[in-house]
Amino acid sequence: MSGLPRPGSQRKRMGPALGMTYMKPDKKAVKAWRLGRLISFAAILAAALGSLAVYFFLPEARDVFKWILPGTGLLALYKLAGLFVYPAIEYRQWAYMITDEKVEIIHGIFYITRDVIPVVRIQNITVKQGPIYRRYGLYTVEIALASGTFQIVGLTGETADEIAEAVREKLYSRLEKEGNR
Numbered sequence: 001m002s003g004l005p006r007p008g009s010q011r012k013r014m015g016p017a018l019g020m021t022y023m024k025p026d027k028k029a030v031k032a033w034r035l036g037r038l039i040s041f042a043a044i045l046a047a048a049l050g051s052l053a054v055y056f057f058l059p060e061a062r063d064v065f066k067w068i069l070p071g072t073g074l075l076a077l078y079k080l081a082g083l084f085v086y087p088a089i090e091y092r093q094w095a096y097m098i099t100d101e102k103v104e105i106i107h108g109i110f111y112i113t114r115d116v117i118p119v120v121r122i123q124n125i126t127v128k129q130g131p132i133y134r135r136y137g138l139y140t141v142e143i144a145l146a147s148g149t150f151q152i153v154g155l156t157g158e159t160a161d162e163i164a165e166a167v168r169e170k171l172y173s174r175l176e177k178e179g180n181r
Helices: 028-057 059-084 086-093 131-136 157-178
Strands: 011-014 020-023 095-098 102-107 113-118 124-128 138-145 148-156
Touching: 028 059, 028 086, 028 131, 028 138, 028 148, 059 086, 086 102, 095 157, 102 148, 124 157, 131 138, 138 157, 148 157
Parallel strands: none
Antiparallel strands: 011 020, 020 095, 095 102, 102 113, 124 138, 138 148
């Protein structure tokens, strides 16, 4: 697996009967996910406080805002709970594994999704970094197929580059074996 997994990287054993070793995102991903949720919470809180201000300072709008205010308040409470609880759960659920034949990604909070991506179906591999991940030095590897895209998130730059290169090598190796290149 050309450099994967590296010593010291986070691992998760799953399916002991099958002996599969899954890799985990970097632990800094939890902080990045919390920051993203904090920004979302701040936006919802601003809307809730704006609704509250309109409710108290514009008596003629109270009929409308008596329905909007509880909704934005509940949404703000939900986002606040998600700020502290969800990133830890999300980190526990996130795992990925790369073999010669497939890339497997497990993720989700309420519904756990297990994506199995055949290497021969991969059309494009992109390593990208958004503003929040940039703050923490994290990257996302995006794997594109004809049917859609899949992401391995919360990776260090070195790990992201290693994954992209390893998957590319596996794809080219497989294509050469089949005589399709």
